Amino acid sequence: xxxxxxxxxxxxxxxxxxxxxxxxxxxxxxxxxxxxxxxxxxxxxxxxxxxxxxxxxxxxxxxxxxxxxxxxxxxxxxxxxxxxxxxxxxxxxxxxxxxxxxxxxxxxxxxxx
Amino acid sequence: xxxxxxxxxxxxxxxxxxxxxxxxxxxxxxxxxxxxxxxxxxxxxxxxxxxxxxxxxxxxxxxxxxxxxxxxxxxxxxxxxxxxxxxxxxxxxxxxxxxxxxxxxxxxxx
Numbered sequence: 001x002x003x004x005x006x007x008x009x010x011x012x013x014x015x016x017x018x019x020x021x022x023x024x025x026x027x028x029x030x031x032x033x034x035x036x037x038x039x040x041x042x043x044x045x046x047x048x049x050x051x052x053x054x055x056x057x058x059x060x061x062x063x064x065x066x067x068x069x070x071x072x073x074x075x076x077x078x079x080x081x082x083x084x085x086x087x088x089x090x091x092x093x094x095x096x097x098x099x100x101x102x103x104x105x106x107x108x109x110x111x112x113x
Numbered sequence: 114x115x116x117x118x119x120x121x122x123x124x125x126x127x128x129x130x131x132x133x134x135x136x137x138x139x140x141x142x143x144x145x146x147x148x149x150x151x152x153x154x155x156x157x158x159x160x161x162x163x164x165x166x167x168x169x170x171x172x173x174x175x176x177x178x179x180x181x182x183x184x185x186x187x188x189x190x191x192x193x194x195x196x197x198x199x200x201x202x203x204x205x206x207x208x209x210x211x212x213x214x215x216x217x218x219x220x221x222x223x
Contacts, residue, residue, distance in 0.1 A: 031209065033211070035213075040215060042117075042119075042202060042213045042214050042215035042216050043157070043202060043204075043213035044213070045211065045212070048209065048210065050209060056209070058210065059212075090156055090157070100145075101159045101162055102147075102159070102204075102211055103159060104149075104156035104157045104158070105156050106154075106155060106156045107154075107155070107156050
């Protein structure tokens with residue numbers, strides 16, 4: 001609907017390995033966000049981007065890095081995955097205008113063994 | 114520290130009755146409030162929103178009320194339908210960041 005695709009949708013990896021999740025949008029929006037969803041915590045912001053090469057930290061940024069080299073792609077990297085990073089990760093874009101609500105992708109389920 | 118709180122993890126309502134979901138926040142600088150609905154294995158979908166300068170916004174069966182003095186908002190669904198069964202998240206915007214509550218799981222019983 002909002003032109004957001006996340007890949008991979010599911011991934012199982014081992015502790016200590018690097019992982020990169022990709023968010024791709026087709027609508028040329030300036031703002032993109034990465035959240036994680038965990039039971040009892042709701043959705044928590046990891047990082048967000050407000051333009052190419054412009055990013056900022058969210059509430060739970062430790063252990064994560066992001067990059068945005070093109071408007072359409074926002075990458076989330078776990079340099080060395082840990083079991084505490086087992087989660088469902090959601091990317092979102094913020095549509096323009098005064099309301100500017102977020103529209104989410106379908107999520108990427110990551111399991112770190 | 115959680116800036117947006119949903120203190121009821123779950124709620125059950127009979128079909129046709131009103132569902133009321135509540136949300137509290139701590140930061141008086143939030144300027145915009147939103148409700149999202151989430152089905153299992155899907156991303157959250159935007160439902161309804163309200164600006165901090167208003168106290169009510171209505172869209173069909175969904176109404177959001179904002180009480181700024183109490184730092185409280187609520188979502189009313191009337192009449193509730195079985196398809197409304199989902200997890201509902203409230204969210205608040207502060208600057209460029211959006212803060213979410215922990216969610217309330219609504220079950221509408223046919």
